[in-house]
Amino acid sequence: MSTMLPSRRGVLAGAALLASGAPALADPRYDAVLWRGESKPPVDARAYASLSAAVAAAPANGAKPFRILVTRGLWDEQVVIDKPFVHLVGEDRKASVISHLAASGLTAPDGKRWGTFRTPTLFVRAPDFAASNLTIQNAFDGLAEMTKPGGLHSHDGAGPQAVALMLDKGSDRARLREVDILSYQDTLFPDAGSSLFERCLITGSYDFIFGAGRALFRHCEIRSRPRPVDPVEGYIVAPSTPIDQPVGFVFHQCRLTKDAGTRRASVYLGRPWRPSSQFPDGRYGDPKYVGMSAFIDCWLDDHIAPEGWTQMWYTGKDGNPRTMLQPEDARFSQFRLSGPGGAGSFKRGRWLSASEAAALVAVGV
Template sequence: MSVDRRSVCSGLAALAALGPSRLEAAGGFDAMVRHRGGTHDSLAAALAAAPPGDRPWRILLGRGKWEEKLAVRRPNLVLVGEDRRTSVLSASAAAGQAKPGGGSWGTYGSATLTVEAPGFVARNLTIENGFDYVANLRDRRVEGAQAVALALGDAADRSVIESVDLLGHQDTFYLRAGRAAVRDCLIAGSIDFIFGGAAALFERCEIRSRLRPGETLQGYVAAPSTPRAQPIGFVFDHCRLTREPGLPDGSVWLGRPWRAGGNPALLGAAAWLDCWMDAHVAPEGWTWMGYKGPGGYPMRLEPGDARFFEYRSRGPGGGRHAARRQLGDAQAARFRRVLGDWRP
């Protein structure tokens, strides 16, 4: 079944602008999750009610904090918040913590919301991982402390994330595979908080680095693990790189190349196009990342060996440091076509 995604998204934008009472009258949703007066009292129940098939299933998430840890496995699932700031989907799981039924969470398994189907749309809400990362810096009870808010899995493709706040610390947004259009979002974190192998276009997003109290190194924004055969990975277009109060100048790297599992078929790719950067961005921009090579020997992938680029960066953290490779006009235009023939 063919789905016109542009008409779906524009229609949802018009519906969300109506306000809660008129939304119901408009009849634009298949399910409404509310503490009172909805069709369901949990998002899990609304997801379970979706019938098989490919037609879009539209869910309105009402105001409130919905403490649920969920996976989307149905194609063309559309999730719209009643209010961006107060419609909050939240869980608190981190890699290394015990999970129900035995064992412990891994990075991917820690996600508050995991998408394992194509055609997913999220709009006008907040998704957070509430794991207390700052407290863990003090007591180190959890090793690693990867805690994902949103994960787009291997079966995800043509995902649209629009006007969403994604909040976490380490590994906030895991774009594992597929294509994603991310627009007008706030993405907040500290360590590798936008990472994975997807082809993704981030447009007009605020990328906010969070304070790690007492730490000299404050973090890394992106950690792409792009397949070597994939020409373009993450593209940040007209985004703003901001910081929490107290975060020092020059203490955050634009990113580092993640070679997941030491796989030589992965070679990180990312580009920052027409972005404004505050002074917390390190002058050199990019840095290396370690991995285990054949036989388990420690190795490192240098940023110069990966595919990292910039184009017309502005602000106190922008500029033309020798280590930050620049694109020309034609090259930047090609990077903006990262999504190929998909026009969300």
């Protein structure tokens, strides 16, 4: 399979999709406010006791921002954003928290296991979503779970995967600015459309930014968390980018940091996720998924493995569930890295030229 990067024209076309229609977040007026209690809300807007109720009040076919003020507090619910132009604005980045607890291997209210794709705290299924100055988290404590006897583990079919935010089918032109997105495994799932993350904090350990969407991360902190039960602490990205899509996950001027206890040289930048599809001759890894990700002008702490990138298994056409997709068969690259983990030459992943790197971050100029 070809490992050539897409053409400059293709990259710019993909990058333009990330930038187009990005909503502004500076308008001080609000259409709804999350508010509990009997006193008057801090803004002149209709009050709702839950985020789901406030979203339900948004126009079904809105063409301008419907702004919801998320006041300080823990707003514990699983929420679907299925209306266009819903904008969430937090009163306080650390104290305005949208939260829910669900993990793949736990039992859901319907008596079945949650499974990864049902765990997100926040699903976005409509275009032109925006969020700023708040926290979105999955409250499942992955570290505590994996370190207790009989706990859930990543190698299980249904383990500690716990998504905080999913950009699902229908999402496009999503924009998040100064948002903390917190979990432990499979934290952020940009699986559809284009999205822009600016000055955000994203935490996790295994595959904690994954999916098939187009996403630009600009001036973000990507923080790895420790996994004392595993020899490898984790993988930052696991893109499943379709081969005909030139842009997957691009990180520009980001900082790759670590929590205390994360071991040196133990975290890979990423691995290529190849989901399975149903074909006439069976169900197996779909060759159309060839992950794309690039780290450009980023600072890396010493937890990043010297190989840079690594392999990931998928179900082969012969039914072998441990067929390996190598990083050389994906579209993984980097340019001008710095810090303790970026000072050397990675053994895997392609080094970009200056012009190739500029094409990938053209959305930011």
